[in-house]
Amino acid sequence: MSIAIAIGVLTAAAVYLFMQRGMVRIVLGFVLASHAANLLLFSAGNVAYRGVPYIGSGEVGEQADPLPQAFVLTAIVIAFSITMFMVTLAITTTTDDDTENEEESPIMVLTGGTGDINDAGMMRHDIECTGAAGAGTGGAHASPLSPVHDFEGPELSPGLTDQQGGGTGDINDAGADPGIGKGGPR
Amino acid sequence: MSEILGPLLPLLVGVPLFLGALGALFRRNKLARHIICLGTLTGLLAFSLLLVVETHDGTVIAHQVGLWEYGVSIPFVVDALSSLVLMIISILGIASVLFAMATHEARARFYHPFVLVLMAGVAGALMTGDLFNLFVFIEVMLLPSYGLLAMMGAKLGAHGARIYVSVNLLASTLLLVGVGLVYATAGTVNLAELHGAAAEDPAVAVAGGVVLTAIAIKAAVVPVHGWLTRTYALTSPAVTALFSGIHTKVAIYAIYRIYALLFDGDQRFLWVALLITSLTMLIGVLGAIGEKTTRSILVFHMISQIGYILIGVGLFTTLGLTAAIFYLLHHMIVKASLFLSTGAIEETYGTGEIDKLGGMLKREPLVAITFMVAALSLAGLPPFSGFVAKFSIIQATLEQSHYWVAAVAVVVSVFTLLSMLKIWTGVFMGSEPENLEKRALIHQQRTHGKRYLRVEAQAGAPTLTIGPPTTTTTRVLAGEQAVKVPAKLIVPGALLAVVTLFFGLGAELLLSLSATAAENLLNPIDYVRAVSGA
Numbered sequence: 001m002s003i004a005i006a007i008g009v010l011t012a013a014a015v016y017l018f019m020q021r022g023m024v025r026i027v028l029g030f031v032l033a034s035h036a037a038n039l040l041l042f043s044a045g046n047v048a049y050r051g052v053p054y055i056g057s058g059e060v061g062e063q064a065d066p067l068p069q070a071f072v073l074t075a076i077v078i079a080f081s082i083t084m085f086m087v088t089l090a091i092t093t094t095t096d097d098d099t100e101n102e103e104e105s106p107i108m109v110l111t112g113g114t115g116d117i118n119d120a121g122m123m124r125h126d127i128e129c130t131g132a133a134g135a136g137t138g139g140a141h142a143s144p145l146s147p148v149h150d151f152e153g154p155e156l157s158p159g160l161t162d163q164q165g166g167g168t169g170d171i172n173d174a175g176a177d178p179g180i181g182k183g184g185p186r
Numbered sequence: 187m188s189e190i191l192g193p194l195l196p197l198l199v200g201v202p203l204f205l206g207a208l209g210a211l212f213r214r215n216k217l218a219r220h221i222i223c224l225g226t227l228t229g230l231l232a233f234s235l236l237l238v239v240e241t242h243d244g245t246v247i248a249h250q251v252g253l254w255e256y257g258v259s260i261p262f263v264v265d266a267l268s269s270l271v272l273m274i275i276s277i278l279g280i281a282s283v284l285f286a287m288a289t290h291e292a293r294a295r296f297y298h299p300f301v302l303v304l305m306a307g308v309a310g311a312l313m314t315g316d317l318f319n320l321f322v323f324i325e326v327m328l329l330p331s332y333g334l335l336a337m338m339g340a341k342l343g344a345h346g347a348r349i350y351v352s353v354n355l356l357a358s359t360l361l362l363v364g365v366g367l368v369y370a371t372a373g374t375v376n377l378a379e380l381h382g383a384a385a386e387d388p389a390v391a392v393a394g395g396v397v398l399t400a401i402a403i404k405a406a407v408v409p410v411h412g413w414l415t416r417t418y419a420l421t422s423p424a425v426t427a428l429f430s431g432i433h434t435k436v437a438i439y440a441i442y443r444i445y446a447l448l449f450d451g452d453q454r455f456l457w458v459a460l461l462i463t464s465l466t467m468l469i470g471v472l473g474a475i476g477e478k479t480t481r482s483i484l485v486f487h488m489i490s491q492i493g494y495i496l497i498g499v500g501l502f503t504t505l506g507l508t509a510a511i512f513y514l515l516h517h518m519i520v521k522a523s524l525f526l527s528t529g530a531i532e533e534t535y536g537t538g539e540i541d542k543l544g545g546m547l548k549r550e551p552l553v554a555i556t557f558m559v560a561a562l563s564l565a566g567l568p569p570f571s572g573f574v575a576k577f578s579i580i581q582a583t584l585e586q587s588h589y590w591v592a593a594v595a596v597v598v599s600v601f602t603l604l605s606m607l608k609i610w611t612g613v614f615m616g617s618e619p620e621n622l623e624k625r626a627l628i629h630q631q632r633t634h635g636k637r638y639l640r641v642e643a644q645a646g647a648p649t650l651t652i653g654p655p656t657t658t659t660t661r662v663l664a665g666e667q668a669v670k671v672p673a674k675l676i677v678p679g680a681l682l683a684v685v686t687l688f689f690g691l692g693a694e695l696l697l698s699l700s701a702t703a704a705e706n707l708l709n710p711i712d713y714v715r716a717v718s719g720a
Binding site for chain 1: 321329351356358362363370
């Protein structure tokens with residue numbers, strides 16, 4: 001009974017948190033949801049049996065079922081790793097997250113509310129460079145602060161000169177950086 | 187033969203995992219990583235071909251991993267359906283890795299490990315005969331794909347990644363709950379032991395319903411499809427092609443497997459499946475109408491095609507299942523080919539927006555032909571495999587006198603052809619927009635600027651002028667076509683288009699294989715017998 005209530009409360013709280021705007025709250029919601037799922041899984045092997053689950057070590061009617069416990073262990077590890085990924089996502093991708101107030105975003109909280117968005121951008125940029133040196137981090141405008149696809153539109157018609165200028169400077173920089181030139185990660 | 191192959195099944199999971207980890211160790215050596223990745227995928231293809239040959243007569247190969255007894259063990263089971271899907275997935279993997287190598291996405295250090303771990307998860311999910319292990323392998327498959335999606339998506343910002351991760355995590359949690367409920371009600375998670383459990387016990391049926399709902403979210407069936415259209419269009423074409431063939435299709439495979447075993451093809455629930463698939467077909471194709479980029483149109487089509495594939499579950503007759511399995515195999519290849527051929531244009535010209543492209547038939551005839559073959563096949567016109575697939579699906583619905591489903595299928599097919607024509611006229615016909623060349627040059631410079639500079643420095647002769655802007659402008663004005671889709675970008679998509687043609691012309695062979703797979707699903711007694719060893 002208490003397990004059923006606990007599952008219910010956890011699920012309700014999780015659903016409440018999913019409905020929030022901030023990524024961190026959603027992550028917390030998933031933590032609660034995975035706890036609820038784990039409790040449910042745990043109770044799938046009858047919780048009234050609490051003996052040691054080894055053959056020959058106790059009465060058959062008292063031995064706990066080891067299988068749901070093994071399930072829960074596996075599920076905990078998986079939920080934990082994805083939670084870590086989501087927390088990383090919450091911190092590294094803040095600039096184009098249209099579901100969140102600027103002041104409430106994790107990076108604002110972490111930098112003490114100074115709102116140093118450049119720091120956030122730099123962090124993201126570093127991470128992208130480590131991961132995908134070749135893919136989307138080529139030119140000056142390929143930083144996540146102004147993604148590649150943003151250049152369409154009015155920029156274009158007068159833009160070729162400017163673009164070329166910007167590109168030149170960037171490319172010269174890159175030429176001096178053999179690390180990127182070789183295509184290897186930093 | 188199956189005595190030899192059985193104990194080798196865990197290698198399909200183990201080898202990609204191990205080699206993926208090994209590949210991550212090569213820090214500087216790109217070539218070694220490419221070789222490891224392609225080699226593993228080729229090995230996977232060879233092994234799965236062997237499995238197809240072995241299972242083509244309905245044989246089921248089962249292996250108790252770790253040689254535990256039946257009931258305690260976690261079995262790996264391969265029948266015709268899983269070996270066929272595995273074969274197609276390895277072909278897709280090879281094609282999309284070749285494409286990623288061409289776009290230089292594969293230069294990223296962790297690209298190959300991610301792809302190989304993804305493949306290990308897929309192989310595990312296709313082979314496992316255990317519900318909880320299905321959950322675990324689906325997670326193994328998802329974790330690297332989060333990495334790929336975030337790493338390769340230049341456009342994919344926080345909101346795209348968070349939708350993908352949140353929805354998938356929610357579906358996984360629901361799947362876990364469903365597995366727990368199945369265990370609580372049926373007392374086992376071994377699919378062979380669960381055979382027919384839901385048909386007998388309503389409690390197990392409800393638990394199985396939770397599992398199917400969770401998997402339906404992953405398969406992007408209509409009421410829960412929104413996440414797919416909002417994320418797949420935002421990552422890179424190579425990754426979209428890979429995912430389109432893998433994630434939703436593995437989920438569809440799981441729906442087939444679970445419905446065949448757990449529910450034993452129970453006729454009582456089939457009208458729900460038919461209703462949902464018809465809605466999926468219709469809403470998917472209608473969603474494509476308002477879209478303006480090639481990739482988002484194709485992504486919406488993916489959803490509508492998922493409806494076609496799932497008709498097989500809704501009918502659950504020999505003909506229906508055969509047709510649907512054939513459709514599944516055909517669709518995975520065709521869709522990836524479409525993503526790769528439009529992706530080649532997108533990678534080269536910097537945009538997939540229909541308004542900003544045009545005249546590609548003259549400029550890039552090879553890409554145009556590739557696209558046309560795949561598009562006509564998708565829409566279901568005769569010499570291609572899509573015709574056989576759609577024809578037999580409609581035949582199967584008529585056989586069961588579900589006339590409205592057949593009507594929906596025909597109407598959706600016409601709509602599919604219409605929106606393929608929309609891409610065709612917008613991208614390949616008409617005249618080039620004036621600033622196409624300029625935009626493409628700017629895009630090339632942005633994404634590959636540094637790389638080109640390096641190539642030039644080595645060659646000594648600049649191919650792409652980067653310097654005083656006037657130079658470039660004059661070249662453009664002179665009408666010289668400085669930007670072309672390189673052959674290495676065309677090859678993967680064309681390769682898949684050739685496979686489609688082969689499927690269309692050699693439909694008889696594939697249909698007979700699909701019929702075996704359908705027979706295995708209809709009479710899972712062989713499956714149960716192989717796993718239980720009785």
